[in-house]
Amino acid sequence: DARVTQTPRHKVTEMGQEVTMRCQPILGHNTVFWYRQTMMQGLELLAYFRNRAPLDDSGMPKDRFSAEMPDATLATLKIQPSEPRDSAVYFCASGPGAANLAAFFGQGTRLTVV
Amino acid sequence: DQQVKQNSPSLSVQEGRISILNCDYTNSMFDYFLWYKKYPAEGPTFLISISSIKDKNEDGRFTVFLNKSAKHLSLHIVPSQPGDSAVYFCAALRNSGNTPLVFGKGTRLSVIA
Numbered sequence: 001d002a003r004v005t006q007t008p009r010h011k012v013t014e015m016g017q018e019v020t021m022r023c024q025p026i027l028g029h030n031t032v033f034w035y036r037q038t039m040m041q042g043l044e045l046l047a048y049f050r051n052r053a054p055l056d057d058s059g060m061p062k063d064r065f066s067a068e069m070p071d072a073t074l075a076t077l078k079i080q081p082s083e084p085r086d087s088a089v090y091f092c093a094s095g096p097g098a099a100n101l102a103a104f105f106g107q108g109t110r111l112t113v114v
Numbered sequence: 115d116q117q118v119k120q121n122s123p124s125l126s127v128q129e130g131r132i133s134i135l136n137c138d139y140t141n142s143m144f145d146y147f148l149w150y151k152k153y154p155a156e157g158p159t160f161l162i163s164i165s166s167i168k169d170k171n172e173d174g175r176f177t178v179f180l181n182k183s184a185k186h187l188s189l190h191i192v193p194s195q196p197g198d199s200a201v202y203f204c205a206a207l208r209n210s211g212n213t214p215l216v217f218g219k220g221t222r223l224s225v226i227a
Contacts, residue, residue, distance in 0.1 A: 033214055042219030043203060056214070091157050101146055101207065103215055105157030
């Protein structure tokens with residue numbers, strides 16, 4: 001049963017600390033997305049990659065957020081330093097590309113910054 | 115600027131009746147639309163989609179209707195079941211541009227037994 005795997009599922013951290021969220025996309029999917037869900041904004045796109053190359057990260061606060069794909073099986077989203085307003089659920093999704101336009105989501109990382 | 119709008123934050127429907135969830139979009143370049151369903155503590159799951167060359171797509175109890183002139187789409191669930199209670203997200207993209215999904219803010223559906 002292919003699925004997107006995200007770790008950790010929950011993270012509580014103090015303001016100013018570094019947070020790293022990890023995502024293992026579905027094998028064979030060439031597109032990876034990072035979304036953030038908040039009450040006010042719904043699901044907002046932070047960044048996405050195709051064939052490991054970043055295509056758009058305009059949704060991320062550049063001074064503190066960074067997204068990378070060190071290899072085809074791992075995507076990371078890092079926040080340094082974290083702030084209370086970063087508290088949200090962060091979702092990773094992957095898609096097979098042109099053959100199927102749907103994106104398949106992981107279970108999310110619930111981040112709380114205190 | 116919300117390009118995809120779901121103006122009803124919540125909807126309650128009796129079991130067995132029809133649920134109609136609405137979505138409006140502003141970007142005329144969108145040519146592919148999707149609905150996702152989300153349970154608490156889980157990621158959104160793909161439900162049904164429609165291309166702009168069609169005006170209707172049906173899958174079991176779920177039907178999506180697209181009205182391009184009105185830039186409006188709707189998801190019909192009939193008959194509604196208690197297990198359909200979830201948050202439903204409408205999403206759109208420009209296939210030709212290979213752009214990512216743009217989501218609405220979601221509608222929480224409660225199906226009452």
